[in-house]
Amino acid sequence: MRYKALLAATAMALTAIPALAQENVTWWDFLSGGDGVRMKALIARFNDEHPDIKITGTTLEWGIPFYTKVRTAVAVGQGPDVMTYHLSRMPLGLEEGVLDEITDEDLKNAGVTKDSFFPASIKAASSDDGKLHAVPFDIHSIVLYYNKSYLEGSKFLDADGKLTGINNLKDFEEALALAKEKGAEAPVSYATGDDGGTFRVFYTLLRQQGGELITGKEVLAGDNLEKAAKAIEIMTNWATNGWQPEQAEYEASVALFTSGKSAFSLNGVWEVPTMIDLEKKGTLGYKWGAVQVPNLMGTQTTWADSHSFAIPANNKMSPEKRKAVMTVIGWMEKNSLAWAEAGHIPAYKEVAEGEAFRKMEPNATYAALANTASYDPRSPIAGVASPAYDAAINVISPAIHGYAEPMQAAEQIKQDLQEKLK
Structure with a gap:
């Protein structure tokens, strides 16, 4: 008991x-x-x-x-x-x-x-x-992916197989021309028929000129209009020379690079796992790398978000x-x-500057972009799924495919976005 x-x-x-x-x-x-x-x-x-x-x-x-x-x-x-x-x-x-x-x-x-x-x-x-x-939590940006097979034996690969020699727009376009000669279907691939892919490349080229899309309550103020037109002109030239794909949606732009039909790809860091997985499976068919988008226009910066x-x-x-x-x-x-x-x-520096991350490739190679990142304009009409992205698909994408002159497109962007700011 x-x-x-x-x-x-x-x-x-x-x-x-x-x-x-x-x-x-x-x-x-x-x-x-x-x-x-x-x-x-x-x-x-x-x-x-x-x-x-x-x-x-x-x-x-x-x-x-x-x-x-x-x-x-x-x-x-x-x-x-x-x-x-x-x-x-x-x-x-x-x-x-x-x-x-x-x-x-x-x-x-x-x-x-x-x-x-x-x-x-x-x-x-x-x-x-x-x-x-x-x-x-993070900083994610577009980077420049490259297929080493198109650059072998050229000044654009160093002794360690790293991309080198691209210090301005002329250098980059020389590399694109070389890739075209070597049989690349689209020497530089990005989503030319997609709002995000088109905006990120445009905004990078604009910001590398020191340009501002929106300042206060004004869109493309002062000489920013000319800088926007210049960015669109560059993208249009890539199309005219057969260096970029026509009306490529996101998945198609990725496939061009992963299938070996592009020498370069301007795309987000989020595709790094795709490349690593294909490489591990042995289905990639070439060696690749990824670096911060080079300084093509005079200022080292790249579109980024977090x-x-x-x-x-x-x-x-x-x-x-x-x-x-x-x-x-x-x-x-x-x-x-x-x-x-x-x-x-x-984005947490203790991790980003730690030994483990410094050994993570290719992340560590392009990590410096965190210090020069260009976020979207501080405006309620900018950012993901915004009128600024709408302008990319409705105005910039048609322009780079020859449906509008670069300045005409820049003026249309200014008009469309300015109305949204009223």
């Missing part, structure tokens, strides 16, 4: 011990493909390591559908606790009032400071008054929940080396 009584007492004592309190963090992202796989793996790792916090993730459709969903959810106070957000959308997000401020106390709870990140990404994540509204973490406005979370959210964000930053495997450059 004493034994049974002891067992009963022990059972009662155990049931009296409260269960470990667990904060449930609702997470929204727009990450599909390889990015989605990597993020889901990071979420699983976080949940395994944090019995007191559980991330419940939902992946929504990328682009306009995602940001429309966020706007609607915030309006009724039913947004997630944390979400991924493109920094190029920051000005519109601030105008719509969908982003909460990330305070110094929040950063402290995440175990980071503003100085933990590359300055360009922090600026892009902040409002004009310097208040932070997102925490940068995935970031943001907290929706109009949230009703407790201080404990908010601390849990910042714990999630801080952990993701400190474990972003796994995210870098998708080709991205970590």
Whole structure:
């Protein structure tokens, strides 16, 4: 009887011990493909390591559908606790009032400071008054992929098989002409029939001239109009010379390079895993590399954007929940080396400048672009899925295929976007 009584007492004592309190963090992202796989793996790792916090993730459709969903959810106070957000959308997000401020106390709870990140990404994540509204997770840009087989025996490959000798537009076009002579179907491949691919190349050429698409409330002010026309003229010349594909949508532009029909590709770092996977399978058929887009026009810079973490406005979370959210964000930053495997450059400098990342190729080769990145204009009509991208597919893409003169196209961009700013 004493034994049974002891067992009963022990059972009662155990049931009296409260269960470990667990904060449930609702997470929204727009990450599909390889990015989605990597993020889901990071979420699983976080949940395994944090019995007191559980991330419940939902992946929504990328682009306009995602940001429309966020706007609607915030309006009724039913947004997630944390979400991924493109920094190029920051000005519109601030105008719509969908982003909460990330305070110094929040950063402290995440175990980071503003100085933990590359300055360009922090600026892009902040409002004009310097208040932070997102925490940068990466810097992703277009880079110049190259197929070494078209450059062998030329001045464009050094003794180690690295791309060299492209210091201006003339050099690059000489390399394109060489590739054409060697049988390249499209010496430089990019998505000439896609809004994103066309905009990123155009914006890089514009910014490399020191040009600005939008300054304040004016589109292509002053000599920026001529610089925009020059960028379109260059892209048109590539088409006229048969150096770039006609009306190539994104998938087709990638296929041209991976199938060996292009010597170069101007595309995002996110295609690095594609190249690595093909190489590992032995199906690529050539040796390749990737570098920062060379300084073709006088200024070393490249179009770039960042995935970031943001907290929706109009949230009703407790201080404990908010601390849990910042714990999630801080952990993701400190474990972003796994995210870098998708080709991205970590925005968190401790990882980006660490030994492990410096050994990650080709990321380490183009990582310097983090210091010279050109984010989209700080305007509500710019950024992912914006009127600026609409102008790329509706005006620039037709122009580079010969349907409008470069200056005529630049003037049309100015007119179309200026109307959106009124």
